[in-house]
Amino acid sequence: MNGARALITTLVDNGVQVCFANPGTSEMHFVAALDTVPQMRGVLTLFEGVATGAADGYARISGGPAAVLLHLGPGLGNGLANLHNARRAVVPLVVVVGDHATYHKKYDAPLESDIDSVAGTVSGWLRRSLEVTDVAADAAEAIASARIHRHISTLILPADVSWDEGAAPLESAALQTDLAAVDASRAEAALRSGEPTVIMVGGDATDSAGLSAAVRLTQVSGARVLCETFPTRLERGAGVPAVERLAYFAEAATTQLAGARHLVLAGAPHPVSFFAYPGKASDLVPDDCAVHTLAGPVGAGAALAGLADRMAPTETAATAELARPALPSGPLNVSTSADVIGALLPERAIVVDEANTSGVLLPQSTAGAPAHDWLTLTGGAIGYALPVSIGAAIAAPDRPVLCLESDGSAMYTISALWTQAREHLDITTVVYANRAYDILRIELQRVGAEAAGERPGPKAESLLDLTGPTLDFVRIAKGMGVPARRVGTAEELADALQWAFGEPGPHLIEAVMPSIAG
């Protein structure tokens, strides 16, 4: 068989059964081979950033990798921002980048570019298959490496390696895990010290089991628990231990960490400011606070469980009660919109959150909703929610997906709506239409630009403003095959959510909101 067919067969034999694709000529043998491998599902996206984001969402929910098929360097470039987010999410992902035939590269044809350098910036594993007899082994190793290290494996596949005959699929690659053994002694000493201690959970410790372990430890030690600011997948809601997330704004995060003498990192990174600001510290840890790393993002849940079993063997973690807000009425704003979501969030929902400033009150309003998963913008590259929703919905077809999206962010990957429609995915998208890059209006003040004498004038304001013309998301969504409504009150949002949740397939609700930055 040819390289393409061996590759696809190896993917499915190793449990990779979905491929998010935006192919071109150099990937035509891969495309042609798809029908020979019935277990592989090909999902077309109209832009590569949708494909990479979808694979991120798929991995966050299924736990395993999807494949992504990209066309040469420009296709990889288009997919890079959501690969960046996936890298920060610490999820497994197998990226196949088609390239020119090995003998064609020297001609510097128009689409020739340095794929390896670009791929290297996001990939934990990177290889170029140079012989058709290598393809299956390379693919198996890519998958194994992605699964073990929860990173992006990128396989660059030259067209001739794809079309040449002589390949055979490979069932699996045995890779040694080289995860560091956990040394819990410093964390344990901190928790036994009686001094103010914060356990910060992140990585794979943000599921119910990891959170329970952390909360059990707080119950025997008096420590507090916080969650990293942007968890990959946070379990929360009724029946799940409740944790507060570290705030995005450094000022608030500093308050949350104030007084701590020990910080135990269980899967979370060392807390730093998202951006630097003139005259403000980047490192958010108090000066006299010792930092103890219990575990990195992979294995953090197990490390916490082990520690909890030793220190708190008989404890049962407190969990959140079922307590929804009442359905509010009146104009939509950050408060009423959040309460509507909290009141109506379906059982077992997957929430993909890119609401940004419009979502500031969502954590409180949804804390007592039925148990759900909350996905966040791990890498800060906006335009992640619409694509990630696709992958989440494909990984969990029996669960409702609620995509909370800002208007500005939506426009980076808006064609995701078309793929949602084509695949009949049960995704409800709420676009918070405040007609501005509202977060940047706040950041413009925070970075001290005004204080520096550069009072923003009309040109600066124009670059943060999304009116003139106003984006009509109802038309845009319908133009891509997604039924849509516009709402301006809490009652209308509630009605629209019930409509969207009540019908299969994707729906979009444009929620017209005031800007919070003014």
Added chain:
Amino acid sequence: MNGARALITTLVDNGVQVCFANPGTSEMHFVAALDTVPQMRGVLTLFEGVATGAADGYARISGGPAAVLLHLGPGLGNGLANLHNARRAVVPLVVVVGDHATYHKKYDAPLESDIDSVAGTVSGWLRRSLEVTDVAADAAEAIASARIHRHISTLILPADVSWDEGAAPLESAALQTDLAAVDASRAEAALRSGEPTVIMVGGDATDSAGLSAAVRLTQVSGARVLCETFPTRLERGAGVPAVERLAYFAEAATTQLAGARHLVLAGAPHPVSFFAYPGKASDLVPDDCAVHTLAGPVGAGAALAGLADRMAPTETAATAELARPALPSGPLNVSTSADVIGALLPERAIVVDEANTSGVLLPQSTAGAPAHDWLTLTGGAIGYALPVSIGAAIAAPDRPVLCLESDGSAMYTISALWTQAREHLDITTVVYANRAYDILRIELQRVGAEAAGERPGPKAESLLDLTGPTLDFVRIAKGMGVPARRVGTAEELADALQWAFGEPGPHLIEAVMPSIAG
């Protein structure tokens, strides 16, 4: 003044007066400083690929660079595909990538990534400003280098270097040009040989002057002239010497070059197949044809003019006659749609062509239209035409821009429509809606996938198909503030073009077409 203000002042002092921007927090001082420099025009795009494509279009028409403002690595990634096209277009461009503050990078905050490696793949000049006192000199050198070498200069600007005080703008940087001196002797000998010779024009030789020089040389030597397949900006139409372009499909290009014993490259690259195909040659030059490089893409026009003045001092180049096709009637197809364009193309139009398979007959139908510029997909990264149209329209506000766009390609950078509306640009976009990646249907046959026994089945076909749901470009365009109509006949297309050309501002026409690949 701070670094941001010095940078913007240096840009305008050196003739860079437009900045296509999609900023973030690390660029807020740049944004805040915009109003202090009245000569700088900031143009907001909703996706970075629109900003980079717009800068490409601006450079193609104005001849000089625009600035692009991008937000960290993910912003650069989103802009990369159209930077690839700009690199292949050999145009000057100044890219400013905001980065974290110098002291913040070590914290590996969520948006931290390897900007330098990604930028290096497209940049001819690349520097990271590390001190505020360097910013102006770095910017001036970036601009000078971009102008001289007609490449992409990328300046990475850390946030603190932007906000620190102590900078002063710089009027200009003196850079030595190191362009190779032209040795025309081999080209001249070939033209005097009496043997079958082809002059292939490209680079900066595709304007009226360069084409005239090439045609004068053919008139005294019996040589033929061809144009590179994807010229950056080809002058053509009535009163301009007519040249045939080398075909995209290798089979046709081989026929065009058959019999040539000498190939004189005047700004064009060595002709190679766009992609490799099993069993077919990548190099399109006949085996017994000698290749003589007169000039690379920069300076090719001058080299041709010098040679023509020596070899053909008294010749006047033949030019195309004004000869429009009659307005056709009946259903739209590749023939009728092309004839409508040829019949109605306005005087001095700028045509941005990404019509792909739907545009195969446009060259013939427009050959005798009033003189116009034809811009093409230089790098093969689709999604270029809508953004490039923005830059072309801003560079030439007195000229009509006709953007000929395929439905598949349109979706990569569809938010360009919003910027067209916001800036009230005189752009008429025709979206050829054949509801398929039609070129890939053809390529699927050409790469021999079927011959290899991998007959494409429904899964393969589904990845090349844009129905289910059908994209409604009228709704999408209106949703972004662009008036739009759908047409299905030649008469309707003619009416719609007259409507669009007759009103200022952007318009979109969805031209429903049959697939040519079936």
